[in-house]
Amino acid sequence: xxxxxxxxxxxxxxxxxxxxxxxxxxxxxxxxxxxxxxxxxxxxxxxxxxxxxxxxxxxxxxxxxxxxxxxxxxxxxxxxxxxxxxxxxxxxxxxxxxxxxxxxxxxxxxxxxxxxxxxxxxxxxxxxxxxxxxxxxxxxxxxxxxxxxxxxxxxxxxxxxxxxxxxxxxxxxxxxxxxxxxxxxxxxxxxxxxxxxxxxxxxxxxxxxxxxxxxxxxxxxxxxxxxxxxxxxxxxxxxxxxxxxxxxxxxxxxxxxxxxxxxxxxxxxxxxxxxxxxxxxxxxxxxxxxxxxxxxxxxxxxxxxxxxxxxxxxxxxxxxxxxxxxxxxxxxxxxxxxxxxxxxxxxxxxxxxxxxxxxxxxxxxxxxxxxxxxxxxxxxxxxxxxxxxxxxxxxxxxxxxxxxxxxxxxxxxxxxxxxxxxxxxxxxxxxxxxxxxxxxxxxxxxxxxxxxxxxxxxxxxxxxxxxxxxxxxxxxxxxxxxxxxxxxxxxxxxxxxxxxxxxxxxxxxxxxxxxxxxxxxxxxxxxxxxxxxxxxxxxxxxxxxxxxxxxxxxxxxxxxxxxxxxxxxxxxxxxxxxxxxxxxxxxxxxxxxxxxxxxxxxxxxxxxxxxxxxxxxxxxxxxxxxx
Amino acid sequence: xxxxxxxxxxxxxxxxxxxxxxxxxxxxxxxxxxxxxxxxxxxxxxxxxxxxxxxxxxxxxxxxxxxxxxxxxxxxxxx
Numbered sequence: 001x002x003x004x005x006x007x008x009x010x011x012x013x014x015x016x017x018x019x020x021x022x023x024x025x026x027x028x029x030x031x032x033x034x035x036x037x038x039x040x041x042x043x044x045x046x047x048x049x050x051x052x053x054x055x056x057x058x059x060x061x062x063x064x065x066x067x068x069x070x071x072x073x074x075x076x077x078x079x080x081x082x083x084x085x086x087x088x089x090x091x092x093x094x095x096x097x098x099x100x101x102x103x104x105x106x107x108x109x110x111x112x113x114x115x116x117x118x119x120x121x122x123x124x125x126x127x128x129x130x131x132x133x134x135x136x137x138x139x140x141x142x143x144x145x146x147x148x149x150x151x152x153x154x155x156x157x158x159x160x161x162x163x164x165x166x167x168x169x170x171x172x173x174x175x176x177x178x179x180x181x182x183x184x185x186x187x188x189x190x191x192x193x194x195x196x197x198x199x200x201x202x203x204x205x206x207x208x209x210x211x212x213x214x215x216x217x218x219x220x221x222x223x224x225x226x227x228x229x230x231x232x233x234x235x236x237x238x239x240x241x242x243x244x245x246x247x248x249x250x251x252x253x254x255x256x257x258x259x260x261x262x263x264x265x266x267x268x269x270x271x272x273x274x275x276x277x278x279x280x281x282x283x284x285x286x287x288x289x290x291x292x293x294x295x296x297x298x299x300x301x302x303x304x305x306x307x308x309x310x311x312x313x314x315x316x317x318x319x320x321x322x323x324x325x326x327x328x329x330x331x332x333x334x335x336x337x338x339x340x341x342x343x344x345x346x347x348x349x350x351x352x353x354x355x356x357x358x359x360x361x362x363x364x365x366x367x368x369x370x371x372x373x374x375x376x377x378x379x380x381x382x383x384x385x386x387x388x389x390x391x392x393x394x395x396x397x398x399x400x401x402x403x404x405x406x407x408x409x410x411x412x413x414x415x416x417x418x419x420x421x422x423x424x425x426x427x428x429x430x431x432x433x434x435x436x437x438x439x440x441x442x443x444x445x446x447x448x449x450x451x452x453x454x455x456x457x458x459x460x461x462x463x464x465x466x467x468x469x470x471x472x473x474x475x476x477x478x479x480x481x482x483x484x485x486x487x488x489x490x491x492x493x494x495x496x497x498x499x500x501x502x503x504x505x506x507x508x509x510x511x512x513x514x515x516x517x518x519x520x521x522x523x524x525x526x527x528x529x530x531x532x533x534x535x536x537x538x539x540x541x542x543x544x545x546x547x548x549x550x551x552x553x554x555x556x557x558x559x560x561x562x563x564x565x566x567x568x569x570x571x572x573x574x575x576x577x578x579x580x581x582x583x584x585x586x587x588x589x590x591x592x593x594x595x596x597x598x599x600x601x602x603x604x605x606x607x608x609x610x611x612x613x614x615x616x617x618x619x620x621x622x623x624x625x626x627x
Numbered sequence: 628x629x630x631x632x633x634x635x636x637x638x639x640x641x642x643x644x645x646x647x648x649x650x651x652x653x654x655x656x657x658x659x660x661x662x663x664x665x666x667x668x669x670x671x672x673x674x675x676x677x678x679x680x681x682x683x684x685x686x687x688x689x690x691x692x693x694x695x696x697x698x699x700x701x702x703x704x705x706x
Contacts, residue, residue, distance in 0.1 A: 005638075037674040041645040070666040071673055234673075237685040244673040 011046055020052045021389035028082045032398075035248035040074035047081040054372065054393045055577075056086040057262045062113035062165075064092035064100050066124035068240040075251045083255065083415070085262050094239070095124065101155040104162060112163040115261055117254060118155070121217070121241060122172040122195060125151070129198075133191040134179035141194045148172075149201035156205055156212055164493035166211045168257045171199040173218040176226045210470060210492030213257055213420055224249050256415045263478045263489060266395060266416035267373035268347070269311055270363060273322035273329055275379040275401050277301060278336070282328045292338030300404035304377075305340040307408040314419045315426025317347040317367060317433060321359045321376065326351040347433035356383050357390040367433065368542040370481065370578065375416055377407075421471040421492075425519035432543060435515040453548060453617040457514040460552045460614070463623040465506035470495050472520045473508055476539060481578040483550070484539040485571060485585060503528045504536075509553055511544050518543055522553050531567035532604075533557075538571065538585065545581060548615045554589050555614035556622065562607050570594075571603040629698070636675070636698045643667070643674045653694050668692070681705060 007030055014023035027050070031043045047053065059080065063069050073089045080087035090113065092100045097118060100106050108116065123130040126148045133141065152169070159167055178184035178191045187193065199218070206212045221229045224246055231243040242250060259265065274281045278301045279291030291298040312318050318341065322329055329351045333343050343349075348366045350359035356376075364371045372393035378384055379401040388396050397414055399407045411417075419426065439456065465473050470492050477490040490498075498504040509522040521544045525537035535557075540550055554569075561569060571586040586603035587593070590610050594602040605612065614620045633653070640655060641648040644662040657663040663671070672688055675681070675697060681704035683691065691697050 036677055037670050038639060038642040038678060041642060045645070068669070071670050074670075233682070233685050237688060238669050240669065240673075244677045247673075 008042060015046065015049050015051070018051050019389070020050050021392040023050045024053060024392045025385065025388035031078055031082050035075060035079065035251070037071060037074065037244075040078040043078040044074065044081055047078075054084050056081070056084040057264065058086045058088070059115060059258060059262050060088045060090070060113040061115045061117065061258065062090050062092065062108065063117045063119055064097035064108070065117075065119040066095050066097060066121060067119070067235075068094070068238055069119055071240065071244075072247055072251060075248060076254060079248075079251050079255050080258065083259055083264055085258065085264060087258070098151070098155065102158055108159075108165075109162045112165045115166045115168065115258055116159070118167065118169045120170050120172075122174070125172060126195070126198065129191065129194055130175065131179075133194075138187065138189050141189055141191070142197075145194045145198045145201075148198050149205075152198075152202050153205050156209055160209050160212065160493065164211065164491065164497065166213065166257075166261050166491060166493075168213050168215050168254065169202065169206065170215050170217040171202055173221050176230070210474075210496055215253060215257065220249065220253050252413075252415070256418045257420065259415050260418050260420050261491070264416065265373075265419070265479070266316065266375040266414075267369045267479075268317040268319055268363065268367060268375070269308060269411075269417070270319045270321045270360060270374055270376045271308065272376075272378035272380065272383070273320060273324055273332075273351070275404075276377060276399070276407070277305065277320075277341070278332065278338070279404060282332050283325055287332055287336060290332060290336070292336055294338075297404055298338055300407060302338060302340060303405075303408040304411060307411045309340055309345070311411070311417050312345065312430050313427055314417060314422060315429045316417055317369075317430055318345055319348040319350075319363045319367070320346050321350045321356055321363060321378075323353055323356075324351050344434055345430060347430050356387055360387065360391060360394060368482070368545070375414060377411060421475060423472040423475065423519070425472060428519070432516070432518060436543060438515050439513070450617065453615065455514075456547065456617070458547065458549075458617065459512045459619040459621070460549065460556070461510045461512070461621055461623055462556050463508055463510075464625050465495060465499050465508055466625060467496075469508050469520060470499070473506060473523050476520070476523050476541065477537060480539045480541060481576070482542050482581045483545055483585070484537075484576075484579050485535070485582045486537055486574045487576050487579055488537055490537075498525055498536075501527075505533075507553075507557065509549070509556075511547075511549055522549060524553055524557055526557065526561075526569075528566075529570065532570050533561050533566050533568075534570040535572065538582070542581075548618065550585055551589060551612075552614040552618045552620055554585075555612050556620055558605070558607060558610060558612045560622075566607060568607055569605040571605070573601045573603070575599040629702070632698045632702060633694060635679075636694050636701070639674055639678055640671065640694065640697075643671045651694075655694060657692050663692075675701065679705070 007026065011023055011026045014026060027043055027046055030039060069091060076089055077087045100108050126144060128144050172195050174192045174195050180190060184190035184192055203214050206214050228243060229246050230241055234240040271277055279297050280289055282290055292301050308318055333339060348363045350362055360374055361371060364374055371391055375395045375397060376387055377397045377399060379399055384396045387394060395416055397410055399410045474490055474492045474495050477488060495506060498506045504527045507524040508520045510520045511518040521541040523537055523539050524535060526533040526535050558569060571591055573583055590612055591603035591605045594604050637651045638648055641651045644660055644667060676683065679701045681701055683700060687700060691700055
């Protein structure tokens with residue numbers, strides 16, 4: 001009792017003293033160590049009082065539900081606040097979700113939220129499968145399942161046709177005790193199997209519907225223990241099926257969807273070496289002495305490396321930040337037989353005796369990403385606290401050096417590594433960065449900059465968006481901060497609206513060069529405005545900045561517009577904290593400044609007189625859409 | 628012990644309803660506290676059960692609408 005009160009007083013003291021990093025760190029730790037109805041109001045209140053806290057992203061969330069979710073609301077807002085998301089939460093009426101999804105005049109569509117959660121459970125959506133399963137034979141079970149899948153399909157299709165909100169759907173959970181007991185597992189289609197079939201049908205529908213995601217509710221319950229999850233007393237008295245201790249777990253799971261939807265994603269995982277990537281201290285214990293391999297305790301570190309590798313398969317870059325002699329550390333990374341990660345697994349390495357804050361800044365600069373995109377995993381609590389206080393925008397994962405078997409799970413729990421879509425580019429991202437380094441080496445050896453461009457042997461392939469490129473295009477609008485003229489964030493549903501709109505065109509560009517395929521790295525969205533094409537979105541991944549790709553993009557756009565007798569291109573620049581690199585993009589390519597207010601500027605290019613073409617050193621081709 | 632428990636319950640009520648701790652007294656009830664509606668009551672019961680490690684009988688819950696009733700039920704529940 002006295003300890004939380006004490007922590008609260010310390011937090012208030014830190015806020016009063018203007019120590020924002022320290023205050024944020026303590027509030028987040030208070031929430032992660034005791035997420036509850038008691039701490040939620042305090043956390044929500046104090047997060048907004050911390051001076052100079054990182055800018056939060058607003059997000060409106062509407063929960064449609066078949067059970068009581070009211071106690072979750074303050075916890076959801078508190079958890080969101082800790083991730084710099086300012087959540088506004090509204091609830092559908094109790095058990096009114098079917099009509100709310102179907103009513104075209106209801107609040108779901110009149111005031112669309114950013115995110116809609118459909119929180120349902122098997123006993124409500126499929127009551128006959130939940131409590132009457134023993135009464136039904138296999139064909140009857142199959143019929144019931146088909147009906148439930150059809151219901152889901154109707155709800156999802158109606159929802160998608162009427163709004164662009166993201167939708168998170170709870171898939172159905174299985175009973176702790178099937179009606180037929182162990183015999184259930186012996187049936188071709190018992191109760192549990194039938195519920196799994198419904199979920200498979202749900203996944204198939206969602207896979208074909210942009211912006212609709214499945215939350216594996218059964219896996220969530222299983223992760224925390226089915227017998228602990230359900231509270232019969234609260235269910236029968238207050239229609240709250242979830243035990244109070246498990247409420248934060250559901251909130252955490254929701255956040256795993258909400259954070260990527262809000263663009264709160266980490267791009268780079270930075271690890272310490274000694275007692276993090278391996279057990280022991282390489283500088284003292286030597287190559288033979290460190291713990292890493294198939295036996296305990298070395299296996300714990302190997303499992304962390306496996307988890308890191310899994311993150312890198314999701315498109316997360318890996319980096320090293322360690323106080324060590326570089327030669328010792330690199331020898332272990334290159335030579336140790338237990339290493340799963342090797343030197344080419346890492347996009348950046350800072351192994352030296354400088355402080356970690358300086359090194360993290362250097363890693364962010366080298367990778368051309370913000371410090372707010374970094375997550376640090378480090379066994380040393382002093383280093384962690386130092387980074388938290390000095391770089392409050394970065395995220396630090398706590399691990400207990402005395403319990404290495406918990407390290408991998410600590411990493412897997414971090415929601416900033418969640419991805420709702422994965423593209424081929426994501427899976428190869430570290431490889432792309434290694435190729436990028438080689439390009440940088442080439443730049444220093446080429447005599448003139450034009451020679452350098454030519455030596456890259458670049459080809460640009462352009463195309464119009466379709467369902468196959470839509471996820472990557474949406475992702476680029478969500479993640480690109482620097483070379484982005486308007487920073488308009490679009491989910492897949494909005495991209496689909498552009499695709500369907502005959503007045504709009506969504507171009508993508510894919511860049512290849514002699515070092516490899518960069519994948520789709522640029523997007524242009526234009527809209528017809530009378531005689532002109534207005535450029536709604538012009539963006540390019542920082543991966544290809546400084547290689548005249550923007551000239552190729554605008555040049556191809558100008559050629560396309562000319563062919564369609566368009567008189568002019570209109571561009572807009574909307575300043576943000578990060579998009580300075582895009583400020584001059586229109587000026588640099590011959591656009592005329594039309595007006596400028598509050599840093600925003602409007603640019604026009606008269607196509608009759610303009611001399612805008614792709615550069616000679618980029619071979620451009622347009623891929624016609626497949627019929 | 629009993630006064631300390633009362634104090635802890637008062638603090639819990641203050642936390643759940645985001646009230647100033649000093650403003651919560653033994654006279655605090657749903658009638659005096661706008662946030663203490665039926666959902667507020669559920670939130671409070673959940674918070675109390677979690678914090679004090681007790682589990683109330685469903686019949687009891689609607690009656691636990693004062694500091695004293697809550698403190699007595701906690702004491703009884705702890706045996």
